Amino acid sequence: MPIRPALITWQHTKIVCTLGPSTDPPGVLEALVRSGMDVARINMSHGTHAEHTVRIDRVRRVSQALAQPIAILADLPGPKFRIGTLDDGSRRLEDGMVVYLCAEAQGSDCLPVRDHELLPALRVGESVYLADGSVQLRVKASSAERIACEVGIGGTVRSGSGINAPESRLSGLVPTEDDRRHLAFALSQGVDWIGVSFVQSADDLARVRACVRDGPVPLLMAKIEKRGALMNLDEIVAAADGVMVARGDLGVETDLAEIPLAQKRIIAVANAKARPVVTATQMLESMVEHERPTRAEVTDVANAVLDGTDAVMLSAESAIGRHPVAAVEMMQRVLAATEAGGNSAIRLNAPESIPPDAALGFSACQLADRVGAKAIIAPVRNQAMVAAIARFRPVVPILALSASQALCRSIVMLRGVLALNTSEGEDAQAQISRATKWLFDRAIARSGDRAVVISSAGEDDELDTLQVATLRD
16 A cells, blocks of 8 residues: 655754664654654664665655655764673663773673773773763773773663763774775765764864765764864854754763753854754653653753754664654654744844845745744755754745755754755745645645745845745635
């Protein structure tokens, strides 16, 4: 039976879902999209290229069947150390017990390490954190092959769990050789976004871009998860196409108590520079096992929305969790309730703060508010044209029109942006007619409602025309 086109309730803030074993069963991806998923994340730290190929193909088939653009974000591992393969896939560590970080599995008290260069770098007295900091070890004795550690804070670690040693002198250059291999695969798959892990300077992003020899360079999302990245935040955001508040490693590499203010600062800088920003890690973590989140998790999601994030991300909740669809449904409910009750008005409302190249976008948002428009319609040729409008956080949706399917997928990362794929060579009137029908079909507008149309009169990438249109059947 063919899949029916989606009639999806939309919200301004977008939902990123990490794919994994829990999203593989038949019908799950369709349910995720219908529940509000906008972006599918492929975590290159786990799984094989063959598995990723199958998942990417499934996303594209479901996206086409539902007539719903879904962006694909391929997340590079970066210079991060990880636990190797564990018997039964996981192990419980109790407070006070002694465990060993080893080059190879050597017994039930040994945790194998994938990257052996970590072992000689650790020193007695240093702290080692596992699984996004949920488990803490203290080094008691060290050698090149085996590190004895006492468990300070116990918990469960899984095969592939991350290892952080913030007190050590370890350093890594982005991109790693492993990153280059994964990047070549991601390019062959035509993904829309590349997540660059452990960025600490704009040079890291430049080196990733230099790896692309042929064809278009995908959009780069800089993951902010190191103290050095916070020190160089403005230059990183300016050099990136988007940023991620990667709270897992950021909460280990920096003081955990600083994370709330760091999140607000990262989001504010990204908003000011018109870069989409994703808030990630443990947003609904309890839903990995349970059908309902905690009140604190719901509040965390709402606060990210109020901070101005473009998107929120599910990691283990969707990839390996027991209730992936329920997690997306809950996320969508929280986003919708927060946007309905929060201050969704234009955020940057002081004219002196508006760059000259963004003035028309700001005017479009103000005009839409004043005339009670149901949407802002904008034929666009690149992400920057859409971001120039979305940065001002209009209350109504921005319907971006493009003949490029790749552009339609990539821009769904931006807050409040809906994408409609048009036909090549379609004139302006035909585009508006198509957009009108699209808005009517989704009950976003009806005959007699107004929309603000913002477009470009020339062949350059500048938006320079603004008008109010009355939508008719």
